[in-house]
Amino acid sequence: MNPGIRVLRRVGSWVAAAVALLLIINLGNRILEFQRDTRYFQRPFEVSVAMGETKLTRTFGVAVVSVRGAGAITDPTGGVPHGTNGIWIIVTLRATALDGPREIGHYSLRDARDRVFWASDRVKQGIHGGRTLQPGVWIEGEVAFEVPRDVATGKLTVLLAEHRFDTRVDSMIAVELDGVTTSAVDTWASDRTATLAATTVIE
Amino acid sequence: MSAPQPPYRPAAWQAPPPAYPPRLGRPPHQLHGAPTDHTQPLPTHAPQPPGYGAAPAGYPPSPRPAERARPGWWRRNWWGLLLVVPLFVATIAPDLGDAYDRWFPTGPTERVSGANGQWVSFGGGRLRLVSLQRAVALRTHSGRPVTLPATVQVWQATLEIDAGRDAPLEGCTLFLEDARGRTFSANPNELSDVDVDRVYGCSRPYGGPESGPFTIVAAFVASSAPSAVRVTLASELPRYAWLTAPD
């Protein structure tokens, strides 16, 4: 073979390798650009559970027992009724820890439009906000959420996780609520005397 | 142009190559020039200088590359493959210490314990479990009897602590531990309205002795029978004290 051609071939193979490398890096960058954001990739692992069904996560166990609503609610310890421009959704749930003292830090409601409503900070909540669960000791309590009335037109899901804000790649219980319909919401809205139940030890 | 020509094929495609004259050790076209084979008729053009590489016209075509004796892929790349090992180590080694610090010492994994009811040195002081008893007939702060489900037991642990005023041990966290290793925290919400002692870490209680050893009583709820009291201290992790009651 002509030595010039041989040198050309050798150089050519290096160039081809470099080009291939650049293409791969470029392709990787393109994939990164097209990816949805980190929050999506690090989203919690949702475990869908029906109402009434008990589910154990890595650190706690929980069951959503029932749901009700009201136009105004009063703390378990008394005080003034808290009205709302929307509707109060009150979820009754049972919970326990599995291996050691734990809190369920994250309580939120997600509507069909993917809007997320945190548990209300306007009322003194019994089970949300500082309640420590002990292993094997089941408690029952209520959590109140304040939402616009139009959430009743689609499905409404309770989301529960151990950490309030940092839910990245953690397990999250998702319980779709039954019975939150437009007519139910209309009925609930007229109830302005509801009181949040105190948290009790049941088992 | 008259007779149809066969389609063009590079010489390397033509198989099998004709046999070389037996006295030629290797194909004449290979590296470092072609020795002239005088048995062949002279090429029509001027001979090329040695070292030019290409076979003169009239020489048999090149054999296909696959037929040359080439070393295998592993043999050709062994040094590169070998390099992968130290490169891999170099990639993860700088983070190993950090990963260890982040994950290993964060949990209580090293138990420090003594004989039942005996002193255990921990966190700049020493402490022991004086008694671990189930509490019954509890009352609320307003004097009403406490009703808890039968499966929920209230336990009270009495600890004696011997530590200086500023010993790290003051900031301890107390847990009740059952036979399965599950832990229950002191001052549980379940007893918030119940008339039992509350503890503030392992700090000296109000109204207790100003110096020397002192006693604290921690209350717990548990769903099973306890086997020990676990004492943790952030600065001591992964070590933790494991106190058992006297026999």
Add this chain to the structure above:
Amino acid sequence: MSSTYGGQGGDGVYHVGPYGGLRDWLSLHRVVAGLVALAAVATIPFGGLNKADAGRYGGLARVEVGQAYDAGPWRVTVTGGRLLKDQPPLRAKKKTNRWVIVLATVEVTADETRNDTLDILRISGAEKLAGDEPDTIMLRSDYSLLPALHPGLPEQLIFGWEQDATAAVPASIDVIIWGKTLRMNSLTESEEWLDHGERAVLTVPVQDRRNA
């Protein structure tokens, strides 16, 4: 052009080097003037020749009292201003302080509950305030303090700033609506509400109700 550096020297020979003419022409005055002119020209791409802004908030959107403004995660409608004495449920950190109050309706238009209500409003034109941030934010309905705001639920809020009793009584104040932008955080590579800054301004008359 005559100088001691170029031109015909005393020996009758021209001493003109390659830069002789330029060196001749340069003087301290001319260098300074040239640099100033260059600096002036350099500001042109950054708006150096633009008409000067009309006051501090000339670059911001102007809105009116009662007009809704979309500032990113929240839609804000400022409805009025008040001057109040310290009275429950307000509680001034300094007993003699009074309160400059802004009433506004805020609806979260982001898709998740927000607890950064302190970031929504700032005021200007009132003297001797305790700080830039509001000293209190309450729901008008039940005086819930620093309430989280939920998407799709407009709330009437009371924003309060403590003002020293010796300050002049403001007849009106400028209320600045701050906003945020949902964009990719280049550090965490996740979408976040960032770039907290001034978005719109309005002048709000302050009703003195200290004796009401």
